[in-house]
Amino acid sequence: MNRRDHTLESSSPERVTTFPFTAIVAQDEMRQALLIAAVDPSVGGVLVFGDRGTGKSTAIRALAGLLPRMRAVVGCPYACDPAAPAEACPHCAGKLERKSALVPVPVVDLPLGATEDRVVGALDLQRALALGEKAFEPGLLARANRGFLYIDEVNLLEDHLVDLLLDVAASGVNTVEREGLSIRHPARFVLVGSGNPEEGELRPQLLDRFGLAVEVATPTDIATRIDVVRRRDAYERDPAAFCATYSKAERAQAKQITLARERLPAVTIPDAVLEACARLCLALGTDGLRGELTLMRTARALAALDGTHDVTIDHVRRIAPAALRHRLRRNPLDEAGSTARVARAVAEVLA
Numbered sequence: 001m002n003r004r005d006h007t008l009e010s011s012s013p014e015r016v017t018t019f020p021f022t023a024i025v026a027q028d029e030m031r032q033a034l035l036i037a038a039v040d041p042s043v044g045g046v047l048v049f050g051d052r053g054t055g056k057s058t059a060i061r062a063l064a065g066l067l068p069r070m071r072a073v074v075g076c077p078y079a080c081d082p083a084a085p086a087e088a089c090p091h092c093a094g095k096l097e098r099k100s101a102l103v104p105v106p107v108v109d110l111p112l113g114a115t116e117d118r119v120v121g122a123l124d125l126q127r128a129l130a131l132g133e134k135a136f137e138p139g140l141l142a143r144a145n146r147g148f149l150y151i152d153e154v155n156l157l158e159d160h161l162v163d164l165l166l167d168v169a170a171s172g173v174n175t176v177e178r179e180g181l182s183i184r185h186p187a188r189f190v191l192v193g194s195g196n197p198e199e200g201e202l203r204p205q206l207l208d209r210f211g212l213a214v215e216v217a218t219p220t221d222i223a224t225r226i227d228v229v230r231r232r233d234a235y236e237r238d239p240a241a242f243c244a245t246y247s248k249a250e251r252a253q254a255k256q257i258t259l260a261r262e263r264l265p266a267v268t269i270p271d272a273v274l275e276a277c278a279r280l281c282l283a284l285g286t287d288g289l290r291g292e293l294t295l296m297r298t299a300r301a302l303a304a305l306d307g308t309h310d311v312t313i314d315h316v317r318r319i320a321p322a323a324l325r326h327r328l329r330r331n332p333l334d335e336a337g338s339t340a341r342v343a344r345a346v347a348e349v350l351a
């Protein structure tokens with residue numbers, strides 16, 4: 001994307017009125033996790049635990065608003081990148097000439113009551129009845145391609161939808177075989193789930209698939225609460241004026257993401273840091289190697305955001321709770337919460 005595209009996109013009208021990412025008070029861990037997912041989507045999504053009304057959905061929309069618009073093939077329901085159309089795209093496959101346009105990075109909500117048809121797509125009944133054609137009507141997974149899929153109260157989602165999402169999230173391809181249809185289309189997205197653990201446990205398989213898990217809570221100190229309320233009120237009274245006061249901070253934040261993405265491939269991880277990751281995961285008894293892999297990738301994205309080319313133990317220390325707290329085996333003899341257990345292991349192993 002050239003410079004001019006960038007300027008145009010940041011001054012487009014709908015951007016101006018999204019609550020700014022940089023105006024979110026506190027919730028540092030959530031913001032950090034979302035930034036990491038934006039820099040390296042391969043870290044595997046973000047799970048946000050916590051109270052209602054802590055601005056989870058606002059934060060995701062705000063983050064998407066910061067990302068540079070993406071170039072997409074006009075008319076492609078999966079918004080393929082014209083420079084690298086997905087192999088599995090039924091729309092773009094075989095087409096030599098593709099018109100493209102700049103579009104915002106999608107943020108798609110998956111509501112709890114959604115049917116499987118609505119999620120994966122289904123036979124377009126109207127066309128089937130009117131024209132006798134077997135056409136595919138793309139679903140929410142199609143719209144989320146190259147963007148974010150947000151599920152509020154993911155812990156209450158039906159098991160068969162969870163399984164389906166996990167498969168698609170892992171492969172980046174949605175396969176629909178039913179009603180005589182056989183379709184494969186690209187569906188690569190960052191999964192962001194939120195939930196309140198008191199209202200239903202998340203299955204370990206699901207937990208393990210999220211790269212990062214963060215906790216958000218309604219702030220308890222008076223000054224922060226006042227700040228939250230004051231900013232929300234100012235925003236609602238005059239969104240344009242409120243956003244204008246944050247435009248400089250937003251530009252700086254957007255630039256940080258762009259630079260981090262560019263820097264990421266060159267960021268290196270010294271052996272000593274990898275060894276520290278391994279020792280930490282061993283000490284915590286996390287299952288398999290996914291914990292270590294995530295710890296490594298997220299520490300690398302964090303280093304890229306910091307503007308350095310080397311991952312340090314400090315990056316691991318900062319990201320360890322979010323990368324590991326949801327991968328601990330239950331220990332009936334250890335009453336401490338998972339966050340406290342990670343903190344203790346970090347203090348012992350990475351001293």
Ligand SMILES: [Zn+2]
Pocket residue numbers: 073076077078079080085086089090091092093
């Ligand atoms: Zn396409």
